[in-house]
Amino acid sequence: EVELVEFGGGLAQPGRSLRLSCAASGFTFDDYGMHWVRQVPGKGLEWVSSISWNSGSIDYADSVKGRFTISRDNAKNSLYLQMNSLRAEDTAFYYCARDINGAAAAYYFDYWGRGTLVTVSS
Amino acid sequence: DIQMTQSPSSLSASVGDRVTITCRASQSISTYLNWYQQKLGNGPKLLIYGASSLQSGVPSRFSGSGSGADFTLTISSLQPEDFATYYCQQSYRTPVTFGQGTKVEIK
Numbered sequence: 001e002v003e004l005v006e007f008g009g010g011l012a013q014p015g016r017s018l019r020l021s022c023a024a025s026g027f028t029f030d031d032y033g034m035h036w037v038r039q040v041p042g043k044g045l046e047w048v049s050s051i052s053w054n055s056g057s058i059d060y061a062d063s064v065k066g067r068f069t070i071s072r073d074n075a076k077n078s079l080y081l082q083m084n085s086l087r088a089e090d091t092a093f094y095y096c097a098r099d100i101n102g103a104a105a106a107y108y109f110d111y112w113g114r115g116t117l118v119t120v121s122s
Numbered sequence: 123d124i125q126m127t128q129s130p131s132s133l134s135a136s137v138g139d140r141v142t143i144t145c146r147a148s149q150s151i152s153t154y155l156n157w158y159q160q161k162l163g164n165g166p167k168l169l170i171y172g173a174s175s176l177q178s179g180v181p182s183r184f185s186g187s188g189s190g191a192d193f194t195l196t197i198s199s200l201q202p203e204d205f206a207t208y209y210c211q212q213s214y215r216t217p218v219t220f221g222q223g224t225k226v227e228i229k
Contacts, residue, residue: 112165
């Protein structure tokens with residue numbers, strides 16, 4: 001069974017950093033592109049970042065470009081999101097999601113984790 | 123960025139009702155339109171991709187239609203487990219974007 005579990009969320013002050021992790025199981029991790037999607041509590045969904053199976057293609061939303069870095073470790077079946085220079089507007093649940101495609105990202109998501117909450121506040 | 127607009131934002135319906143949710147894109151997106159269901163405390167679940175293809179394991183009472191800029195998600199006979207929030211998403215162009223959601227509540 002495919003499972004994605006996010007962790008690393010919590011409270012951070014504006015300008016500080018957090019690193020999110022996503023542990024994947026139940027599938028061949030390095031066969032799939034992966035994404036981070038966030039959701040302000042009670043609000044809609046916003047795609048944040050994507051990474052291809054071999055880390056050769058990486059993309060970011062303009063709202064996080066230059067501040068967030070996505071990475072993956074296929075040997076550890078893990079996805080990461082390094083979040084620097086955090087702002088109040090980064091407060092959200094962050095979901096790890098699997099791209100439906102392997103070779104080339106389709107940018108839609110067939111499995112999601114339950115999310116981890118990041119709160120940015122002084 | 124491509125804007126996605128769903129209507130209605132919420133609706134009340136009874137078990138057994140036929141429910142229709144619409145999604146409009148700010149430009150043509152061919153059939154690069156996907157639908158998700160989200161229940162409280164969980165990540166979204168993919169229901170429909172490519173505007174009309176049913177994701178594996180999703181009940182056949184869910185269906186999608188449309189192309190270009192106008193799309194529809196239909197639940198043919200609402201079941202108790204279908205009360206949730208539904209989102210459309212375009213995957214035509216990055217950044218991919220989502221509709222604001224439609225909350226389906228019990229009447």
